[in-house]
Amino acid sequence: MIRSEILKxxxxxxxxxxxxxxxxxxxxxxxxxxxxxxxxxxxxxMGLASSIGLGLALAQPKPVIVIDGDGSILTxxxxxxxxxxxxxxxxxxxxxxxxxxxxxxxxxTYTSQRTDLAGMARAAGCARVVEVQDKxxxxxxxxxxxxxxxxxLVVKCDSGNASMxxxxxxPVVIRDRFMKAVSA
Amino acid sequence: xxxxxxxxxxxxxNGVSFVTTVPxxxxxxxxxxIEGRDDIFHIPSNxxxxxxxxxxxxxxxxxxxxxxxxxxxxxxxxxTLATLIQYYRxxxxxxxxxRGELREPVACQVEMAVHTKALLAQLNIPxxxxxxxxxxxxxxxxxxxxxxxxxxxAILTDANFWGGYGDQ
Numbered sequence: 001m002i003r004s005e006i007l008k009x010x011x012x013x014x015x016x017x018x019x020x021x022x023x024x025x026x027x028x029x030x031x032x033x034x035x036x037x038x039x040x041x042x043x044x045x046m047g048l049a050s051s052i053g054l055g056l057a058l059a060q061p062k063p064v065i066v067i068d069g070d071g072s073i074l075t076x077x078x079x080x081x082x083x084x085x086x087x088x089x090x091x092x093x094x095x096x097x098x099x100x101x102x103x104x105x106x107x108x109t110y111t112s113q114r115t116d117l118a119g120m121a122r123a124a125g126c127a128r129v130v131e132v133q134d135k136x137x138x139x140x141x142x143x144x145x146x147x148x149x150x151x152x153l154v155v156k157c158d159s160g161n162a163s164m165x166x167x168x169x170x171p172v173v174i175r176d177r178f179m180k181a182v183s184a
Numbered sequence: 185x186x187x188x189x190x191x192x193x194x195x196x197x198n199g200v201s202f203v204t205t206v207p208x209x210x211x212x213x214x215x216x217x218i219e220g221r222d223d224i225f226h227i228p229s230n231x232x233x234x235x236x237x238x239x240x241x242x243x244x245x246x247x248x249x250x251x252x253x254x255x256x257x258x259x260x261x262x263x264t265l266a267t268l269i270q271y272y273r274x275x276x277x278x279x280x281x282x283r284g285e286l287r288e289p290v291a292c293q294v295e296m297a298v299h300t301k302a303l304l305a306q307l308n309i310p311x312x313x314x315x316x317x318x319x320x321x322x323x324x325x326x327x328x329x330x331x332x333x334x335x336x337x338a339i340l341t342d343a344n345f346w347g348g349y350g351d352q
Contacts, residue, residue, distance in 0.1 A: 020241070040244070044267025048237035052268075055241025055249070058225065059202060078230025082238075086227055175272040179244050 001134035003096050004029045004162035006155060007067075010138050014039075014065060017145070018182060020053040021067045024103030025161045026096070030067065032164040038181040041167055041174050047076030050093050054083055057091035060182060063145055064090055070097040070111040077120070084125025087150035094141065095152065100159040112159075121152040131156065187346070188213035190320055191279065195250055196223045198327040200277070202242040204228065204235035205252040210281040210346045215252060232257035233264040236276065243274050248331060250277040255284070255300045255340065256293075265307055269336045276336040277327055282313065285342035289349050304338050311338040314345040 003026060007014075011034040019039045021027045027041040042049055050073065053066035073079065073095055083093060099112030111117055118131040128149045132140045134157035144151035167174075191214050195203065204227050205215050219226045225247075229235030232253045239249035257280070269276050283290070284297025304311045310333075312326055313319075323339065330337040343349065 042268075044271060045233075045237070045264050048233065048240075048264065048268065051234045051237025052241040052244075055202070055238035055243075056245040057241070058227070058238075059242040059245025059247040076231075076234055076237075078234050082227065082230060082234065171272045175244065175274070182244060183246060 002158050002160035002162070003098060003102065004033070004164075006096060006134050006137050006157060007033050010141055013138060013141050013145075018056065018062055018064045019067060020049050020056065020064065022049040022069050022072050025164070026067055026069060026102070028164040028167060029162055031167050032162075036181075037177040040178045041169075043167060043171055043174075047072050050079045050083065051076065053093065054079070054087060054091060056182070057088050058086065061090060062182065063092065065092045065094060065141070068093060068095050069102065070095060070099060070117060071101040071109045073117060074109055074111070074115075080121050080124035080126065083150070083152070084121070087126070089148050089150055091150045092141070092144045093152045095154045096157060097154050098157050098159045102159065102161050106159050106161075118152070118154045121154070126150070126152045128152070129154070134158070185317065187317060187320060188217040191323060192217045192221055192224065194320075194323045194327060196221070198248065198324065198331065200248045200250045200327065201225060202227070202239065202247040202249040203252060204238050204249070206230075206232050206235060206254065206257060208254040208281040208283065210283070210341070210343060211252055211254075211279075214279070218252075232261045236261055236264045236269060239276055240268055240272070240274055248275070250279065252279045254281050256296045258300055258303050259296060262303065262307065265309070265336055270307070273334045274336075275331045275334045277330045278336060278338050280338055280340050281346070282340035282342040285344070286315075287343035287348040300340065309336050309338050311340065314339060314341045317345060317347075319345065
């Protein structure tokens with residue numbers, strides 16, 4: 001499966017949750033598949049989805065699901081120790097690990113070679129780290145929501161992108177409707 | 185006056201309850217003060233752009249954030265300031281140690297100091313420079329201004345403000 005197929009499959013789970021979605025094609029895919037006010041789409045700033053989601057989870061009690069990528073995590077590796085030492089129970093970091101920088105032409109990342117993000121998350125202090133194959137994402141995400149523990153979920157899948165339109169919504173609109181969903 | 189306590193008191197009085205820090209020798213006291221307080225949650229960052237991501241999330245979650253960092257971080261965070269904090273119009277007070285200014289003992293620090301105000305000006309970031317300890321009296325107004333306008337605001341604090349390095 002590629003990322004967009006996973007997102008289609010888990011859209012019914014994501015719909016009722018606060019979601020922080022990584023920059024580029026992941027946000028375009030989520031926006032096209034099931035746009036919700038409770039989705040925060042990153043339009044820029046490679047690497048920071050996991051950090052934005054962590055700040056949000058620490059600031060309020062609702063569950064927060066971050067949809068991140070292997071390339072984005074590698075860009076901001078310092079995030080893993082911060083998560084490992086601070087993540088509250090309502091934080092789920094789902095890393096869709098397709099071994100490539102999808103938004104820039106599918107150049108391979110190091111996770112397609114020797115680098116193991118689940119191992120790195122564990123070494124950084126993350127207590128609940130789960131690695132699954134693409135087809136098992138839905139049950140693993142539901143388990144993470146039910147676990148009552150901060151979870152890093154590494155989803156191994158194929159490289160590839162769906163062709164979706166660029167998000168043209170104004171960033172302040174995205175942010176404003178998201179904040180209303182947070183406080184609802 | 186205990187300057188570290190004064191700064192933390194002003195942050196708390198303005199509702200700032202989520203502070204991330206990347207350390208600097210000049211900031212050690214204020215970081216220690218914030219770490220010890222019950223009314224402010226302190227989360228150290230490994231890099232300043234990561235810290236700004238934390239602050240953005242905390243603000244959307246209903247907390248007033250602040251970041252404490254060195255001016256060298258301006259070189260690290262320009263993209264984050266432009267495409268996250270400014271683009272989504274978020275407030276972010278940045279208490280910044282202004283290394284490389286008067287009474288600085290480390291020559292390399294001057295190399296970023298000479299770019300600091302120019303970079304902040306290029307980004308249209310409101311910038312205040314604390315040189316004398318009494319300049320801290322502006323902090324309360326600066327924080328109110330930051331959360332009024334939903335912008336990143338820089339407060340540069342040089343070695344003279346912090347009392348120098350003893351021999352300089």
